Amino acid sequence: MAKVLIIGAGGVGGVVVHKCAQVPEIFSEIILASRTLSRCERIQKQLTRSIQIAHVDADKIEQVVALINKCKPDLVINVALPFQDLTIMEACLQTGVNYLDTANYEPPDEAKFCYKWQWDYHERFKSKGIMALLGSGFDPGATNVFSAYAQKHYFDEIHAIDIIDCNAGSHGHAFATNFNPEINIREITQRGKYWEKGQWVETAPLSVHMMFDYPEIGPRKSYLMYHEELESLVKHIKGLKRIRFWMTFSDAYINYLNVLQNVGMTRIDPVMYEGKKIVPLQFLKAVLPDPASLGISYTGKTNIGCFFEGEKNGQKKRLHIYNVCDHAECYKEVMAQAVSYTTGVPAMIGAIMMLTNAWRGKGVFNMEQFDPDPFMERMNMHGLPWVAKEVPEYLPTLYD
Numbered sequence: 390m391a392k393v394l395i396i397g398a399g400g401v402g403g404v405v406v407h408k409c410a411q412v413p414e415i416f417s418e419i420i421l422a423s424r425t426l427s428r429c430e431r432i433q434k435q436l437t438r439s440i441q442i443a444h445v446d447a448d449k450i451e452q453v454v455a456l457i458n459k460c461k462p463d464l465v466i467n468v469a470l471p472f473q474d475l476t477i478m479e480a481c482l483q484t485g486v487n488y489l490d491t492a493n494y495e496p497p498d499e500a501k502f503c504y505k506w507q508w509d510y511h512e513r514f515k516s517k518g519i520m521a522l523l524g525s526g527f528d529p530g531a532t533n534v535f536s537a538y539a540q541k542h543y544f545d546e547i548h549a550i551d552i553i554d555c556n557a558g559s560h561g562h563a564f565a566t567n568f569n570p571e572i573n574i575r576e577i578t579q580r581g582k583y584w585e586k587g588q589w590v591e592t593a594p595l596s597v598h599m600m601f602d603y604p605e606i607g608p609r610k611s612y613l614m615y616h617e618e619l620e621s622l623v624k625h626i627k628g629l630k631r632i633r634f635w636m637t638f639s640d641a642y643i644n645y646l647n648v649l650q651n652v653g654m655t656r657i658d659p660v661m662y663e664g665k666k667i668v669p670l671q672f673l674k675a676v677l678p679d680p681a682s683l684g685i686s687y688t689g690k691t692n693i694g695c696f697f698e699g700e701k702n703g704q705k706k707r708l709h710i711y712n713v714c715d716h717a718e719c720y721k722e723v724m725a726q727a728v729s730y731t732t733g734v735p736a737m738i739g740a741i742m743m744l745t746n747a748w749r750g751k752g753v754f755n756m757e758q759f760d761p762d763p764f765m766e767r768m769n770m771h772g773l774p775w776v777a778k779e780v781p782e783y784l785p786t787l788y789d
């Protein structure tokens with residue numbers, strides 16, 4: 390029986406609240422706090438179970454500290470934006486409360502994300518006797534757990550990992566992002582990067598693609614991108630020689646993105662507009678559809694997973710682990726689309742791991758540092774069933 394404070398009432402926050410509410414034997418009390426109280430009220434009204442709501446500006450450490458002191462949670466689940474990671478971690482440190490998030494910190498004025506800022510909290514969390522679990526979404530999150538599972542059950546050494554993320558859904562809008570537009574567009578417009586033979590290799594943004602035939606979906610063009618779990622998996626997976634990340638985008642999406650970039654709408658530096666400073670990307674976010682509103686008309690599926698190649702007892706082995714999720718089914722269950730769902734469910738499962746002591750530690754941790762089995766078991770129980778299949782060919786690609 391535990392009390393959780395969930396910060397962030399967006400697309401992912403809504404799913405986390407719904408899923409925690411489904412497990413009252415663990416989440417006996419739920420408090421949802423966010424910058425705009427009406428968004429907490431909207432989620433509160435969707436539930437049959439009662440939860441508390443509160444206003445908080447999580448950019449202000451003192452507001453988060455005051456809220457934690459008032460509601461005394463066992464765990465803070467941060468599903469606001471990566472910009473708030475450090476202020477919320479700092480507040481957890483000051484109040485001695487455990488912390489979990491789904492995306493790593495990035496500074497607002499620079500499109501750069503890396504774990505250093507959060508890993509730097511390790512010693513302070515350790516000496517305070519508390520735990521932070523980083524990246525408990527799907528990717529990062531479930532993909533890290535899939536890697537730990539492959540390492541534990543299938544390989545002596547994993548030599549290659551390719552994380553492949555496909556959203557083959559259709560929301561009916563000309564252009565929309567599936568999670569926070571500001572964070573999503575910053576992520577996909579930066580340079581690509583992968584790790585090979587001990588070195589990072591950079592590529593121009595979305596300049597490398599392959600065609601992969603996703604189970605239950607079919608062939609989709611997938612673009613090489615940098616993604617944060619590469620940084621921690623390189624550290625924690627034995628024998629790794631190469632790791633890459635791929636995500637699907639339709640040609641129409643890429644066209645819109647190019648136009649927006651070419652006209653300057655994805656800039657993150659302020660420009661003067663009618664005597665006021667505005668950040669073009671933040672303005673773009675204000676006019677794009679809210680990711681939390683996409684679910685109602687969304688159809689189609691996602692398929693996110695990992696390919697592994699390595700050795701067991703001197704024999705070469707290849708493995709594909711993935712989950713398929715249906716947008717409309719997610720909406721029926723928790724009034725959200727599958728991208729929010731596949732992020733929010735692992736956040737709730739990560740919280741269960743911490744609150745039941747299945748995963749325990751003092752300091753700051755990534756998902757692959759713990760036993761994957763109880764997490765994988767919970768994925769099957771809570772709406773994200775997975776398939777682990779040994780395959781004859783590693784990442785078979787079709788070319789267009």
Ligand code: NDP
Pocket residue numbers: 396397398399400401402422423424425428445446447448468469470471473491492524525526527528529530567568569570572680681728731732
């Ligand atoms: P949304 O934009 O839908 O929601 C973010 C919420 O955080 C909003 O309700 C927003 O409030 C709130 N918020 C923003 N700033 C503050 C603040 N200073 N104080 C308090 N609340 C604040 O985003 P998503 O739900 O789509 O994404 C949430 C997180 O999940 C992001 O960090 C994203 O990167 C991560 N994510 C992780 C994935 C994974 O697989 N690991 C995949 C997808 C997303 P307001 O309504 O006032 O704007």
